[in-house]
Amino acid sequence: MMSKYSTALVFFITLLSVADVNAQQTLGRTIEKLPPFSNPQLASYMEKILFQMDAFHADTSIQYIGEALQILDQENDKEELYYLLSYRAEVLYYEGLFNEAMRDLDRCLLLAEGLNDSLLVANIYNLKGLLYENIEESEGALSQLSKALNFYPSQPAARYPISELHHIYGNMGSYLTKIQQYDSANVCLLQSLALAKSANAPRAIAVAQYSLGELALKTNRAPLSLSYFEEALTEAMAATDYDVALDAYLGKAESAIALNDIELAKMIIQESNKHLNTFESEIGMVTRRNHAKRASRLFQKMNDLNMALYQLGQWHHFDSLIQSRNVQSALTTQAALMQSNSNLEIERLQLQRTSEELENFKFNQRVLLAVGALIISFFLFIYQSIRIRRRNEKRFAELEVSRLQQEKIIAELQIREQVGRDMHDDLGAGLSALKLKSEMAIRTEKDPEKKVQLKTIANTAGELIDSMRQIIWSMNIDQTNLEDLIVYTSSHTRRYMEENNLGLSLQLENQWPSIELSAQQRRNIFLMVKEALHNIVKHSKADHVTMSIKWVDGLLIAIEDNGIGFSDARSKSGNGLKNMTRRAEDLRGSIEFSSPKGVFIKIRIPFDTN
Amino acid sequence: MEQVDIISVSIVEDDNRIRAMLSDLFESEEGFSISHIHASAEDAIEFPYEDFPDVFVMDINLPGIDGIACVAQLRERARASQFLMYTVNDDDQRVFEALKKGANGYILKSSTPEQIIDAVRELTLGGAPMSAHVARRVVTQFRSVPEENANIDGLSDREQEVLTLLSQGLLYKEIADRMGITVGTIKQHIHRIYSKMHVQNRTEAVNKFFGR
Structure with a gap:
């Protein structure tokens, strides 16, 4: 992937080194606000676009940008085109569509060059730097950000929001921290802080202080980091920037841990959770997810495993929400993007025209060789873009298909569970009414024979209700692990033995491996045990049952009674035993019956633990 | 009661x-x-x-x-x-x-x-029933709330013991034998556990409200 960009990059560097552009090291001031676009339609679109971007509505932003592009005159409205494409690139970057974003940024760079506006050029280099950092082109990020600094003018002026110097220094500082160039990072971050203060940008100040805190933590200067985070927290709260404040809390907690003050750290984390609750509606999901992960790590450091697990659970919760939302929005954004792009021919012609124009413009300023090389690289660039775009389209289509399939399966499972539950509720209510009615009748009935009959009705109704409950349980989507099955089965066993006045010795493992079971597995295992116990109650004439459930690379269930063993009434080839054998086979397990005294049943079910 | x-x-x-x-x-x-x-x-x-x-x-x-x-x-x-x-x-x-x-x-x-x-x-009379299934859910509920936020004393030792044994599927009779108490007492412990759950939930709700 690097090759195609480096081709363009190399030639841009060549051009610029030969070109006559003012490169100044600058200490900027606040950006002078120029009047908005003269075309009132475009101006109103820009307002709408900025509003949607602030609210992080990616697909709406892309849609508006697309509409605005339609009413542009691509020949003459170069500056308008620049702003629209650069904002689109930002949105695409946030949605993770890095290739598309890079394409727009490269176009913007050409436009900015053509407009001979070094602020616009610097803006693009800053955005490219951010992009490179995210697609792990480590060398690239640094050189882009350096260029951004080089091009930044001393008296910046722009029509619409654009990168400021403290942004660039801040990005550079945090990037250098990432690659462990701590001294350079410190210089950049201090510069960013100073610029943010003089520009009176409270959020930028808070972010710079926070980054300095992180740097101090990494270089083992905990008291310093604590004071930076404290400042960042104050600044962020004053700017009502609650997500930065949240990060600052955890920074403080981490500093406390570095200073071996566990009590303080725990207190700070509690405060941060309170903060989360207080400003719930203003803190985004990504921040909450990252907070949970970091809090979990800190609790681990403090050996509070309970809290660490809880936070990990929270992280997982938010992460899955974000993942599904990201896939959704990436797809819809891509769809919006494809929709707003005109067809390929016009695109290619436009690029061709732009490059030809540029060639004419540059002709006066540079060598013929550079011009020829530039045209070649542009065609290469176009060719690659088309190929990659086709490949992405295919990839997104495949993603969409598999996503729809998964949704379908989940929907079916949910419907099945709901049907089962509805059926159960209706039938259960009716059967309960029946049972209740017959039992009320028993209370007032004098004739003993009739009492017996009523009792039979009541019992049958009760058994039907139990059967239904067991079916519903086995279809239950949310109780799918091995431990749930064991608890359910052992509960049933205890109750059943108690009801029928049989003694029970039950042995279970202390810990069960966490394995997920399918509905079929749960049902079959439970029913095998149920069947075995039923046989004991009905046929064995026993008064005590010994049962053990163990885990030995699979489930090992042993049931023994002290009854009469196999006799005519309890023949070994009876239907009940055939059913149990079939169930065991369905689970790819085995079942053995033997009769030293009473009946001994041994069930073995293998599982693959991955 | x-x-x-x-x-x-x-x-x-x-x-x-x-x-x-x-x-x-x-x-x-x-x-x-x-x-x-x-x-x-x-x-x-x-x-x-x-x-x-x-x-x-x-x-x-x-x-x-x-x-x-x-x-x-x-x-x-x-x-x-x-x-x-x-x-x-x-x-x-x-x-x-x-x-x-x-x-x-x-x-x-x-x-x-x-x-x-x-x-x-x-x-x-102050007693209530609890099945193994419900017990397991209650255990998770009490575990997920850090003590400071709960504004209650959490569960007493006896209550925790009752809850744990219930969540393992033991019958009231078995628990009574093990702990040396009557079934009636077990049910009273359960009643108190439910009340503590109510307080917890109200506290959560209040915190959210005042946060805005």
């Missing part, structure tokens, strides 16, 4: 057969009287109460507003009443939800009339 002379019971149930039978049951049993009968949660909520009954016997599965929401709404107004959820299945997540929202116990619809009477009487 004090012994009451006549226990007043209100019934909230949409099935008219069951409604009629429950009403007959409590009318004919000594020591009980029927306060009101409601065919829907809306009816129970909008009723102009002069006095609240000692016990509400409430179906979880009501059309329109369900039993869980009904408990949540009535709980605050009927402070001295107890809520007994009448449900087809105790393995359901809904029973647990109801208990969190303010129910004091539950009874299965497949119970005998005697068991229903006993359950209501027990509730007024």
Whole structure:
């Protein structure tokens, strides 16, 4: 992937080194606000676009940008085109569509060059730097950000929001921290802080202080980091920037841990959770997810495993929400993007025209060789873009298909569970009414024979209700692990033995491996045990049952009674035993019956633990 | 809890057969009287109460507003009443939800009339039932709240022991043997555990409100 960009990059560097552009090291001031676009339609679109971007509505932003592009005159409205494409690139970057974003940024760079506006050029280099950092082109990020600094003018002026110097220094500082160039990072971050203060940008100040805190933590200067985070927290709260404040809390907690003050750290984390609750509606999901992960790590450091697990659970919760939302929005954004792009021919012609124009413009300023090389690289660039775009389209289509399939399966499972539950509720209510009615009748009935009959009705109704409950349980989507099955089965066993006045010795493992079971597995295992116990109650004439459930690379269930063993009434080839054998086979397990005294049943079910 | 002379019971149930039978049951049993009968949660909520009954016997599965929401709404107004959820299945997540929202116990619809009477009487004496399934849910609930935020003392040692043994599936009798107490005492522990769950939930709600 690097090759195609480096081709363009190399030639841009060549051009610029030969070109006559003012490169100044600058200490900027606040950006002078120029009047908005003269075309009132475009101006109103820009307002709408900025509003949607602030609210992080990616697909709406892309849609508006697309509409605005339609009413542009691509020949003459170069500056308008620049702003629209650069904002689109930002949105695409946030949605993770890095290739598309890079394409727009490269176009913007050409436009900015053509407009001979070094602020616009610097803006693009800053955005490219951010992009490179995210697609792990480590060398690239640094050189882009350096260029951004080089091009930044001393008296910046722009029509619409654009990168400021403290942004660039801040990005550079945090990037250098990432690659462990701590001294350079410190210089950049201090510069960013100073610029943010003089520009009176409270959020930028808070972010710079926070980054300095992180740097101090990494270089083992905990008291310093604590004071930076404290400042960042104050600044962020004053700017009502609650997500930065949240990060600052955890920074403080981490500093406390570095200073071996566990009590303080725990207190700070509690405060941060309170903060989360207080400003719930203003803190985004990504921040909450990252907070949970970091809090979990800190609790681990403090050996509070309970809290660490809880936070990990929270992280997982938010992460899955974000993942599904990201896939959704990436797809819809891509769809919006494809929709707003005109067809390929016009695109290619436009690029061709732009490059030809540029060639004419540059002709006066540079060598013929550079011009020829530039045209070649542009065609290469176009060719690659088309190929990659086709490949992405295919990839997104495949993603969409598999996503729809998964949704379908989940929907079916949910419907099945709901049907089962509805059926159960209706039938259960009716059967309960029946049972209740017959039992009320028993209370007032004098004739003993009739009492017996009523009792039979009541019992049958009760058994039907139990059967239904067991079916519903086995279809239950949310109780799918091995431990749930064991608890359910052992509960049933205890109750059943108690009801029928049989003694029970039950042995279970202390810990069960966490394995997920399918509905079929749960049902079959439970029913095998149920069947075995039923046989004991009905046929064995026993008064005590010994049962053990163990885990030995699979489930090992042993049931023994002290009854009469196999006799005519309890023949070994009876239907009940055939059913149990079939169930065991369905689970790819085995079942053995033997009769030293009473009946001994041994069930073995293998599982693959991955 | 004090012994009451006549226990007043209100019934909230949409099935008219069951409604009629429950009403007959409590009318004919000594020591009980029927306060009101409601065919829907809306009816129970909008009723102009002069006095609240000692016990509400409430179906979880009501059309329109369900039993869980009904408990949540009535709980605050009927402070001295107890809520007994009448449900087809105790393995359901809904029973647990109801208990969190303010129910004091539950009874299965497949119970005998005697068991229903006993359950209501027990509730007024401070005892409540809990199945293994519900116990496991309650354990998770108490684990997820860090002590400082809960504004309560958490569970006592005895209560924790009862809860753990219940969640492993032991019968009341077995737990009673192990801990050297009576089944009645176990049920009183359960009753207190449910009350602590209610306080927890109210605290969570208050924190959210003041946060805004």
